[in-house]
Amino acid sequence: GNSVTQMEGPVTLSEEAFLTINCTYTATGYPSLFWYVQYPGEGLQLLLKATKADDKGSNKGFEATYRKETTSFHLEKGSVQVSDSAVYFCALSDRQGAQKLVFGQGTRLTINP
Amino acid sequence: DTAVSQTPKYLVTQMGNDKSIKCEQNLGHDTMYWYKQDSKKFLKIMFSYNNKELIINETVPNRFSPKSPDKAHLNLHINSLELGDSAVYFCASSQGSLAGSNNEQFFGPGTRLTVL
Numbered sequence: 001g002n003s004v005t006q007m008e009g010p011v012t013l014s015e016e017a018f019l020t021i022n023c024t025y026t027a028t029g030y031p032s033l034f035w036y037v038q039y040p041g042e043g044l045q046l047l048l049k050a051t052k053a054d055d056k057g058s059n060k061g062f063e064a065t066y067r068k069e070t071t072s073f074h075l076e077k078g079s080v081q082v083s084d085s086a087v088y089f090c091a092l093s094d095r096q097g098a099q100k101l102v103f104g105q106g107t108r109l110t111i112n113p
Numbered sequence: 114d115t116a117v118s119q120t121p122k123y124l125v126t127q128m129g130n131d132k133s134i135k136c137e138q139n140l141g142h143d144t145m146y147w148y149k150q151d152s153k154k155f156l157k158i159m160f161s162y163n164n165k166e167l168i169i170n171e172t173v174p175n176r177f178s179p180k181s182p183d184k185a186h187l188n189l190h191i192n193s194l195e196l197g198d199s200a201v202y203f204c205a206s207s208q209g210s211l212a213g214s215n216n217e218q219f220f221g222p223g224t225r226l227t228v229l
Binding site for chain 1: 144155157158203217219220223
């Protein structure tokens with residue numbers, strides 16, 4: 001079946017540091033890929049997405065590129081802020097049939113000033 | 114102007130009780146979902162409804178029964194609560210039910226259920 005694996009957290013960085021959160025997936029066919037963010041005490045929000053190979057999703061300074069050859073969708077940001085502290089989830093959705101998001105285990109990110 | 118709302122936000126109850134969680138979306142979406150997030154933050158889909166019809170039913174105990182009175186509401190009723198049911202339950206909605214780039218899922222704030 002489909003699955004998503006993220007790097008284990010927690011991740012702690014200083015403000016303005018470079019961020020990478022690794023995500024790899026296993027899927028039949030060519031899924032759509034997503035990054036969701038969960039701020040403390042809130043629900044999940046879509047951060048960015050990519051629907052086909054080599055697509056780059058970007059939002060709020062975050063980027064991720066759909067790499068079919070390495071089955072990866074790593075999240076990056078050049079300079080993180082304290083307000084980026086949250087839990088980040090990588091997810092995939094099959095491109096056929098009923099939509100169903102399959103999530104990774106989440107990575108907790110803490111940014112210190 | 115909350116897009117997807119859930120009630121209650123917190124629910125503390127005894128083992129063996131029956132409880133319900135309500136979800137409403139005002140986005141005009143056709144499809145709604147329930148996800149469970151366990152203590153390790155792992156998220157997994159439970160159910161999905163499209164226009165009041167069940168379309169996804171993962172391997173969830175039949176103590177869990179979703180009910181969709183109309184396409185804007187999807188409630189989750191849980192019978193005979195067990196300790197292992199303690200989790201955060203998220204409701205979500207999307208425009209369509211089929212996988213596709215435009216079917217972004219919008220999530221509610223979650224309901225934290227604690228079974229004692």
